[in-house]
Amino acid sequence: MGMTITEKIMAFNSGRSSVVPGQLVWANVHTVMTMDYLGKQCFSAFESLSAEKKLFDKERVICVSDHLVPPPTEQFATMLNEWRETVRKYDIPYFYDLGRQGIAHQLMVEQGHVLPGKVSIGTDSHANTYGAVGAMGNAIGVTDAAIAMATGKCWFRVPESVKFVVRGEWQPWVMAKDLSLHIMGMMHWNGHLIYKALEFAGPAIESLGIAGRMTLCNMTVDLGAKNGIIAPDDTTIEFLRPVQKGEWEMLQSDADAHYDAIYEVDVTNVGPTISLPDKLDDVVPVEKLIGTKFNKAFVGTCTNGRTEDFAIMASILKDKQIHRNVNMVCIPASQAVYLECIQKGYFETLIKAGAAIETPSCGPCAGIHTGVAGDGDIILSAGNRNMKGRMGSKNAKIYLTSPAVVAASAIRGEITDPRSENW
Amino acid sequence: MAIITGKAWVAKNYVMSFDMILQKYWTSPINPAENAKWVMAGVSEEFNRENAFIEAGYTFIIAGHNFAGGGKSIEHCVTGLIGAGIQAVFATSFARLQFRNAINYGLPFITSKDINLSCETGDVLEYDSDSGTIKNLSNGKVFSSVPVAPFVAEVAASGGLMNFIRQKMADGTIHELH
Numbered sequence: 191m192g193m194t195i196t197e198k199i200m201a202f203n204s205g206r207s208s209v210v211p212g213q214l215v216w217a218n219v220h221t222v223m224t225m226d227y228l229g230k231q232c233f234s235a236f237e238s239l240s241a242e243k244k245l246f247d248k249e250r251v252i253c254v255s256d257h258l259v260p261p262p263t264e265q266f267a268t269m270l271n272e273w274r275e276t277v278r279k280y281d282i283p284y285f286y287d288l289g290r291q292g293i294a295h296q297l298m299v300e301q302g303h304v305l306p307g308k309v310s311i312g313t314d315s316h317a318n319t320y321g322a323v324g325a326m327g328n329a330i331g332v333t334d335a336a337i338a339m340a341t342g343k344c345w346f347r348v349p350e351s352v353k354f355v356v357r358g359e360w361q362p363w364v365m366a367k368d369l370s371l372h373i374m375g376m377m378h379w380n381g382h383l384i385y386k387a388l389e390f391a392g393p394a395i396e397s398l399g400i401a402g403r404m405t406l407c408n409m410t411v412d413l414g415a416k417n418g419i420i421a422p423d424d425t426t427i428e429f430l431r432p433v434q435k436g437e438w439e440m441l442q443s444d445a446d447a448h449y450d451a452i453y454e455v456d457v458t459n460v461g462p463t464i465s466l467p468d469k470l471d472d473v474v475p476v477e478k479l480i481g482t483k484f485n486k487a488f489v490g491t492c493t494n495g496r497t498e499d500f501a502i503m504a505s506i507l508k509d510k511q512i513h514r515n516v517n518m519v520c521i522p523a524s525q526a527v528y529l530e531c532i533q534k535g536y537f538e539t540l541i542k543a544g545a546a547i548e549t550p551s552c553g554p555c556a557g558i559h560t561g562v563a564g565d566g567d568i569i570l571s572a573g574n575r576n577m578k579g580r581m582g583s584k585n586a587k588i589y590l591t592s593p594a595v596v597a598a599s600a601i602r603g604e605i606t607d608p609r610s611e612n613w
Numbered sequence: 614m615a616i617i618t619g620k621a622w623v624a625k626n627y628v629m630s631f632d633m634i635l636q637k638y639w640t641s642p643i644n645p646a647e648n649a650k651w652v653m654a655g656v657s658e659e660f661n662r663e664n665a666f667i668e669a670g671y672t673f674i675i676a677g678h679n680f681a682g683g684g685k686s687i688e689h690c691v692t693g694l695i696g697a698g699i700q701a702v703f704a705t706s707f708a709r710l711q712f713r714n715a716i717n718y719g720l721p722f723i724t725s726k727d728i729n730l731s732c733e734t735g736d737v738l739e740y741d742s743d744s745g746t747i748k749n750l751s752n753g754k755v756f757s758s759v760p761v762a763p764f765v766a767e768v769a770a771s772g773g774l775m776n777f778i779r780q781k782m783a784d785g786t787i788h789e790l791h
Contacts, residue, residue: 205791214764216790227640240782315684331688333717337778341787385709411684416709557636
């Protein structure tokens with residue numbers, strides 16, 4: 191019996207030639223990531239493990255300030271100072287702090303800390319994003335992070351795999367986010383894909399760039415899945431070559447690998463898609479909501495804060511004005527994205543159109559800062575979660591969609607199909 | 614631990630991690646006694662008061678699909694329950710992140726089919742971890758559950774994964790884990 195790519199990663203990184211779903215393994219971890227608000231706890235737990243207090247490899251413990259920077263309150267400023275002191279004590283070379291910051295998952299991929307065929311873990315749920323380059327990306331808690339920091343190991347139950355084969359032609363203005371939300375509607379939020387490894391394959395996936403692949407893998411956590419993964423190909427190699435940190439393995443699933451289920455999706459039939467407030471899987475095509483008014487627009491996060499996302503927005507908003515009743519906040523996912531969007535003129539276009547650009551962070555997605563929701567807000571967001579209170583007030587409504595829909599809709603101040611005009 | 618007995622609280626709807634621990638406590642230190650003070654505050658209005666869940670005195674939770682879902686890596690959900698005196702959670706399914714955290718802290722998260730349909734809040738239950746049998750002593754119904762994996766039992770017997778690893782680091786057997 192053949193193995194899926196996830197099974198191979200679990201096997202080869204735990205010194206085995208094969209594994210089966212349900213098996214428990216201790217796998218070697220390539221990198222372990224933690225960030226500002228949980229990081230100090232990870233190091234404290236790590237220090238309590240042995241008197242030696244020795245990291246397994248300080249180049250493979252990645253530290254990021256993303257949720258709390260720049261600090262909006264004294265409390266967070268103090269937390270950040272304690273976090274910095276902790277990281278400095280261990281002389282961590284890859285510490286992405288304010289000034290060199292970004293959202294952890296973006297940096298892990300962008301800076302080459304995640305590699306095909308390897309296991310990377312992080313103390314934030316969207317660590318599933320790492321599957322975009324053929325890695326096993328997994329979210330874990332403080333305990334697992336502390337143990338991995340000391341031992342370079344983490345325990346895993348080998349997940350059952352489910353495959354999505356995506357064919358057809360991407361329609362104009364349709365993005366990976368639309369496919370992601372479409373699949374959310376098919377399979378349900380935290381539905382029967384709980385604990386599965388989700389593998390995306392097929393010609394419509396191969397044609398996606400790394401940004402789109404990251405969006406797709408990122409949101410698998412909200413399907414309840416253990417990981418999302420796309421087999422590495424030439425696109426992956428081209429992306430990683432300039433930033434690689436270590437050897438990698440170009441693993442692929444075997445032709446006779448077992449899947450609990452295989453779903454076929456024709457992306458030709460996927461249009462711009464929106465998730466209704468409060469529940470991620472209440473998903474409708476944009477046509478159903480045309481004319482719905484909103485007062486805030488947000489594009490950023492580990493899901494949709496990349497150069498490609500701002501490029502499509504700039505192509506829609508070029509020489510246009512955002513409606514006066516809409517406040518738009520855009521947050522690039524990293525300093526590298528920020529700089530590239532400045533150099534390519536995307537942010538000039540967005541600023542001229544009336545958008546506010548914030549410095550890279552998780553921003554209001556986790557309800558912390560730079561544009562949180564107040565009572566009565568109706569937000570059109572390209573983020574990843576829309577439960578009550580996610581962005582601040584419980585009396586705000588969050589519609590989730592793609593950056594293209596946010597941009598087109600912001601012009602009219604009401605939900606608009608980006609296919610309705612030749613931008 | 615072979616047989617434990619306690620009073621159950623039955624969740625009416627999905628129990629989500631971000632409701633178990635409200636957003637303002639996500640940055641709090643891990644400390645079972647402290648985390649317990651506001652645990653479940655967003656799950657039900659009756660627990661939205663300091664110490665409410667502790668004072669309610671339940672020692673088992675019964676829930677349906679995807680207990681503690683919603684994709685939060687924070688361990689406060691599990692430490693909060695431990696601090697509140699919860700001995701085990703029985704649900705038809707669990708979300709993976711908190712299932713993992715529960716294993717790491719040695720709190721039994723026990724999967725049992727249909728258990729949420731035949732129990733009421735306040736019922737007294739008896740759980741036999743050797744056989745996996747759950748008896749509702751208040752109404753006489755008996756449920757089977759998915760047996761606890763040997764690794765999970767070993768971690769629980771060590772007092773959690775941190776202790777399990779400490780022992781292996783101390784006796785030099787850590788490299789044998791694979």
